[in-house]
Structures are given as structure tokens and as C-alpha cells.
Amino acid sequence: MITIDIVSDLVCPWCFIGKRRLATALATVRREHPDFACQIRWQPFFLNPDTPPEGEPYMPFLEKKFGSKVRVDALFNHVRDAGRPYGLDYAFEKIQLRANTLMAHRLLHWAQQRGEVDALVERLFSAQFQRGEMLGDLKTLVSIAEECGFPGAEVAAYLASDADAALVRAKEQSYRQRGISMVPSFILQNEMIIVGAEDPNILANAILQLNGVY
Numbered sequence: 001m002i003t004i005d006i007v008s009d010l011v012c013p014w015c016f017i018g019k020r021r022l023a024t025a026l027a028t029v030r031r032e033h034p035d036f037a038c039q040i041r042w043q044p045f046f047l048n049p050d051t052p053p054e055g056e057p058y059m060p061f062l063e064k065k066f067g068s069k070v071r072v073d074a075l076f077n078h079v080r081d082a083g084r085p086y087g088l089d090y091a092f093e094k095i096q097l098r099a100n101t102l103m104a105h106r107l108l109h110w111a112q113q114r115g116e117v118d119a120l121v122e123r124l125f126s127a128q129f130q131r132g133e134m135l136g137d138l139k140t141l142v143s144i145a146e147e148c149g150f151p152g153a154e155v156a157a158y159l160a161s162d163a164d165a166a167l168v169r170a171k172e173q174s175y176r177q178r179g180i181s182m183v184p185s186f187i188l189q190n191e192m193i194i195v196g197a198e199d200p201n202i203l204a205n206a207i208l209q210l211n212g213v214y
Helices: 013-032 058-066 069-086 102-112 118-129 138-147 152-160 165-177 200-210
Strands: 002-008 038-044 185-188 192-195
Touching (some): 002 013, 013 069, 013 118, 013 200, 038 102, 038 165, 058 069, 102 138, 102 165, 118 138, 185 200
Antiparallel strands (some): 185 192
């Protein structure tokens, strides 16, 4: 079994695509090697660490960052085109606020100590990019966690505290110190780093190489 650490931020549209591309790569690997097994671990990154806890208007931020609405619309279309082959339909127009993702990353950290989180990660990305839900809102995160089978009261108590906030921040900083500045970044077996939402064939070949097939 190999480990695959995915350094990502839940407000990064390419990270959603990266998740789907990795799934495609793993399906390719398993067609040739049905017994292949891996452990996927989601790791925190903050694209916008200065985002206030309550969030801030989404489009004005992007227009300032990229220079114009025309430029932002072109970037949105590029992401839509890249996501479409993987069954992703983005609804950027539904996003009202740029979210602070510390609480969402804490939820993922907590959930990964308790079991499988693939459905939770998928739901969080969908909340951000398809439903226009606010990932910095405690009630929203509790509701999403409950949908995915986690105990709502326990999640609410955890998120209402500061538990693991310093730990999540420290983990994020550790990846920056390793030179990661773009997400998604895939770390295979803690040694090979693949930066970006790469083509599934590139991911599959890297996995096969580490798994001793090549």
C-alpha cells in the first residue's frame, strides 16, 4: 500500500478537478493491478490565508486579483472546460462569499481520524462550487458532515472550539516549507511530489512506478 497525500484547499476549483483526475488514475491502475491499495490523506493549504472568518465578497476579490471581470470570466470558462470531461459542472455564479477554510480543514482533519472521508470531501467541493454554500459557516459544515454520516452534535462541539486549529495551521506551514505553493499537489509515498491537477495518465504512471511496476 502506498500513501497519497493531497495538499489542497476546498476553495480551489482545480483541486476538485484534481480529485476526479486522481480517481481516474486509480481506476486505470486497478484495471491492470486489481489488488492495488493506497491510503489517501487530505492535507490543508490556504490559498487566501488573509480571508476574514466571516468571509468577504467573492467576485470583487477575484476581479481585483485578476484585473477585470472579463479576465475572471475567461478563467471560469477554462475551469469549466477542464472539469466537464470528469463530470463536473461549476456554478461560480452561486458563490457569494470567499470563505475562510480553516474550519473546513479542521473538519477534514477530525473526520480522517474516524474513517473514510471521500464522500465528505466530494460534498465539500460540491458545496463550494456547485451549490453556493458557505464553507466558513459552522452550521453549514455540521449539516454537510451529518449528510456524510458523522454525528452532528459532536461535529458542532468540535468546530465551535479551537481544537486542532494550531495543528492544522502548522501542517499547512510545513507543506509551504517543503516548497509547495500550488494546489493541488500530490505527494506519493512522502517522496514524489506532483504539482497541479495533472493528467490521469501522468498520475497513474507515477503510482505504478512507486508501486514497483515500472
